[in-house]
Amino acid sequence: MEKNGQRHRRRLVLLPCPFQGHINPMLQLGSFLHSKGFSITVIHCKFNSPNPSNHPSFEFIPFKDGLSGDDISSGDLVRIIQVANVGCKSHLHECLSQIMTQRRGGQNDDVACIIHDELMYISQAVANSLKLPSIVLRTTSAATFLARTAILTLKAEGYIPFQGIYVTIDSASQDPVPGLHLLRFKDLPVPRSKTLRGFEQIVVDSYNIGTSSAIVWNTMESLELSLLEQIQQQCQVPVLPVGPVHKFAPASYSSSLLEEDTSCMSWLGKQTKNSVIYVSMGSIASMDEKELVELAWGLANSQQPFLWVIRPGSNSYGSDQWIEELPKVLRETLGEKGCIVKWAPQKEVLAHSAVGGFLSHCGWNSTLESICEGVPMICRPSFGDQKVNARYLSHVWRVGLELEELERGQIERAVRKLMVDKEGEAVRESANNLKGKVELCIRAGGSSDDSLNRLVDMIMSF
Numbered sequence: 001m002e003k004n005g006q007r008h009r010r011r012l013v014l015l016p017c018p019f020q021g022h023i024n025p026m027l028q029l030g031s032f033l034h035s036k037g038f039s040i041t042v043i044h045c046k047f048n049s050p051n052p053s054n055h056p057s058f059e060f061i062p063f064k065d066g067l068s069g070d071d072i073s074s075g076d077l078v079r080i081i082q083v084a085n086v087g088c089k090s091h092l093h094e095c096l097s098q099i100m101t102q103r104r105g106g107q108n109d110d111v112a113c114i115i116h117d118e119l120m121y122i123s124q125a126v127a128n129s130l131k132l133p134s135i136v137l138r139t140t141s142a143a144t145f146l147a148r149t150a151i152l153t154l155k156a157e158g159y160i161p162f163q164g165i166y167v168t169i170d171s172a173s174q175d176p177v178p179g180l181h182l183l184r185f186k187d188l189p190v191p192r193s194k195t196l197r198g199f200e201q202i203v204v205d206s207y208n209i210g211t212s213s214a215i216v217w218n219t220m221e222s223l224e225l226s227l228l229e230q231i232q233q234q235c236q237v238p239v240l241p242v243g244p245v246h247k248f249a250p251a252s253y254s255s256s257l258l259e260e261d262t263s264c265m266s267w268l269g270k271q272t273k274n275s276v277i278y279v280s281m282g283s284i285a286s287m288d289e290k291e292l293v294e295l296a297w298g299l300a301n302s303q304q305p306f307l308w309v310i311r312p313g314s315n316s317y318g319s320d321q322w323i324e325e326l327p328k329v330l331r332e333t334l335g336e337k338g339c340i341v342k343w344a345p346q347k348e349v350l351a352h353s354a355v356g357g358f359l360s361h362c363g364w365n366s367t368l369e370s371i372c373e374g375v376p377m378i379c380r381p382s383f384g385d386q387k388v389n390a391r392y393l394s395h396v397w398r399v400g401l402e403l404e405e406l407e408r409g410q411i412e413r414a415v416r417k418l419m420v421d422k423e424g425e426a427v428r429e430s431a432n433n434l435k436g437k438v439e440l441c442i443r444a445g446g447s448s449d450d451s452l453n454r455l456v457d458m459i460m461s462f
Contacts (some may be wrong), residue, residue, distance in 0.1 A: 010112040010459065011039040013099060015092070017117035017139075018045040018065070018084065019077075020256070020283035021365050025139045025218045026117060027055060028249040029242070034058070035250075036456050039109045043095055045084055047072060054256075061099075063091040077191050077384075078198040085122040085205075093126045100130060112462045115216070121205040128211055133462045135455075136209055138217045140364050142227040142241075143392055144385040147189050148203050150180055155200075159185075187391045191384050209237060214458060218243040218364070221447040222437035223371070223397065238458075240451040244368040246347060247442050248452065258283070261341040264307055265348060268339075271305050274356030274428075277415050278349055278375075280309035281361040281382070291406040293330075298411025300333040304419050307349065308340045350375050356428075357418045359403070359411075362389040371399065374435035376427040378403050378414045399431040 012033055016026035027050060030040045040058045044050060045065035052060040066087015071080055100111050113133035116123035127134040138145065154160045154177070173185035191199055209215060215235065220243045221228065232239045242248075268276060279299065281287065287295070299306045334340070346366070349355060350373040358370045359378040367389045370377055377400035379390035393400030401423075403414050418424040441448040 009037060009039055009109045011041060011099075011109040012112055012459065013096065013114040014040060014042045015114060015116040015120050015123050016042070016044060016050075017081065017119040018048040020048070020258075021363050022117050022119065022139050023048065023050055024256075024365050025243075025245050026115070026137055027058075028245040029115070029137065029216065029218075030058065031055075031249040032245065032452065033456070033459075038112070038459070041099060041111075043092065043099075045088065047080075047084070061095055063088055063095050065091075078202060081119050081202060082198060085120065088120075089122050089126065092123065093129065096126060096130055096132065100132065112459050113213070118206045119202070121202075121208070124210050124212060134212045135459075136212045136215045138215060140218075140385045141367075141389060141392070142217065142219055142224040142231055144189050144364070144388045145207070145231065146227060147177075147180060147183060147187075147388050149207065150177065151188055151190075152200060152203060154178070154188075182395050183388065183391055187387045189385045189388050209235070212237060213462075214238045214240055214455070216451075216455060217241045218245050218368070220244065220438060220441040222434070222441050238454065240455055242448050242451045242455065244372055244438070244442070244448075246365075246369065247372060248448075256343065256345075258311070258343040260343050260345040262345055262348075264339050264341050264344050265352070268307065268349065268352045268354045271354035273353050275419070276305045276307055276352075276354045277302070277357045277359055277378075277419060278307045278344075278355050279359040280344065280346065280366070281311070281380075282363045282366060283311065287406065294406050294408045295411060296330055296334060297408035298406075299415065300330055300337065301408060301412040302415035302419075303337070304415055305354075306338040307344065307355070308338055309344050310340055310342060312342055357415070357424075359415070362386045362393060362400075364389060367393065371397070371431070371434055372438055374428075374432045376400060376418060376424070376431040378418055380406065397430070397434055399427060399434055401427060 014026055014030050016023045030042065034040050034057055042050065042058050042060050044060065044062055046062045047065055047067045049062055050060065064087065065084045067080060067083055071083050096114065111132065113135055114123060114127050115135045115137055118136050118138045124134050151160065175185050177183045177185055177188065214237050217239060219241050221241055228239060228241055299308065347369055350358065350369050355375055357378060358375050359380065360366050360370065362379050362381045363386055377393055379393050379400045380403040381387045381390040390400065390402065394402045401414055401418055403410060418427060440446050443449065
């Protein structure tokens with residue numbers, strides 16, 4: 001990065017959406033760009049603030065997001081996203097303006113552009129007003145993008161009765177969705193929200209790229225080439241599939257909002273190869289008491305070693321006393337067969353040779369991390385993009401098995417089918433093959449590596 005014969009370091013401003021599944025890829029992308037010589041400033045909501053000590057080379061600036069305690073406790077993701085966008089507009093403008101003024105004139109790290117999560121769509125208008133180039137980061141699959149936009153079309157064509165609430169969509173419908181490959185109506189990426197109207201508006205706002213210079217996507221051609229080509233035909237700007245971005249960040253890098261319990265790694269070290277089923281339902285999904293007990297019995301009855309993440313706040317028992325509420329015989333069986341932690345270093349867990357399967361909610365980050373390590377999955381999605389991912393894992397990429405419900409018999413059979421039976425061997429072979437295709441994308445000269453190089457060149461041209 002040379003300018004006027006001298007070393008010139010450009011600064012990038014990153015704005016993540018305040019959820020773990022969005023923060024992770026944004027900061028991982030920032031870590032890669034920092035390795036290429038860029039300075040990084042992260043502007044973020046106060047809600048779910050990332051920990052600056054995990055990223056000592058970044059500058060972090062919180063801004064007022066307008067979110068009240070009621071907004072956050074509602075768990076309504078659409079409401080949280082909309083309030084954050086409305087509430088942060090003036091604060092974001094002020095913050096960006098100050099950064100640009102401080103870095104302008106005589107200082108050696110002028111602001112090149114802002115990279116913002118697609119769900120922080122207000123960023124584009126703010127960047128335009130400051131004549132600052134902007135780039136969109138999309139943190140879901142291309143399949144999810146097309147399914148979300150299809151919901152609007154389906155509603156307009158009368159396939160989805162609209163009365164303002166999502167119960168009008170039959171979440172059990174096995175009917176195929178017109179125009180969407182292999183997806184059923186039950187697989188549509190319905191968010192955890194009370195209203196369809198708010199979701200519609202978010203789709204319109206976040207997918208309108210306006211004057212953005214590019215769309216950076218945490219996916220890869222080996223998974224979604226035909227879908228990415230379809231989307232590129234609809235876009236006037238480059239679509240850059242740079243995934244999986246966690247593979248381009250330093251191995252020791254962590255952007256977890258929760259403290260990781262690394263003690264489980266020593267437990268894994270005592271298990272045999274491919275013997276452990278890893279269980280985690282992500283950073284948002286939750287279970288009621290019945291589901292928790294059914295999952296516990298299913299794991300115990302499977303007779304397979306397991307590593308189970310019980311996230312604080314993910315169940316109504318309370319994170320510390322839930323196990324005491326279980327029958328004594330079940331507690332004893334769990335203690336003999338498994339390891340239970342509040343949060344795990346997931347990338348390291350999935351890379352461990354003892355892990356032979358992943359029972360997952362199928363969030364996109366978890367999906368990519370599992371695919372990258374060749375670990376087959378048992379798919380139990382809760383809401384949103386998880387449903388699309390689960391369908392693609394089981395019926396397109398064929399590296400996962402569907403789990404219809406959290407019932408002990410189904411769980412036991414699914415675990416044994418994946419870990420012991422011949423059907424599991426076929427899924428494991430598919431997972432290993434897909435892992436190899438991903439490795440081709442991320443190596444030097446691969447499609448993801450090329451996209452990242454194009455991104456760096458584009459930013460330097462601003």
